Amino acid sequence: MIQQTPVMRICISCRKTYDRKNLLKITKDYKKGIMFHEGIGRSAYICKSKQCFSDSKIKKKLQKALKTILEPEFIENFEKEITSCNYHPNK
Numbered sequence: 001m002i003q004q005t006p007v008m009r010i011c012i013s014c015r016k017t018y019d020r021k022n023l024l025k026i027t028k029d030y031k032k033g034i035m036f037h038e039g040i041g042r043s044a045y046i047c048k049s050k051q052c053f054s055d056s057k058i059k060k061k062l063q064k065a066l067k068t069i070l071e072p073e074f075i076e077n078f079e080k081e082i083t084s085c086n087y088h089p090n091k
């Protein structure tokens with residue numbers, strides 16, 4: 001019997017624990033900078049609830065979690081990413 005243990009991660013906004021596949025992963029890749037879903041480096045997770053991704057402090061929280069300064073373009077990309085995530089709801 002193979003048991004699939006979900007990998008649990010904490011949303012940086014609401015601090016609740018979720019299965020990793022239900023979270024948006026944001027990584028500060030050591031070479032390529034900020035990436036979504038991939039990359040090697042410090043990562044932060046955010047759940048896909050409207051409350052969290054429309055959090056007015058989300059940029060600050062991310063900057064703190066990733067220990068980096070986020071470019072203004074980041075928020076634009078972030079919003080796009082969140083929108084595309086929500087077009088494909090998880091089963």
Ligand SMILES: [Zn+2]
Binds near residue numbers: 011047049052
């Ligand atoms: Zn959350």
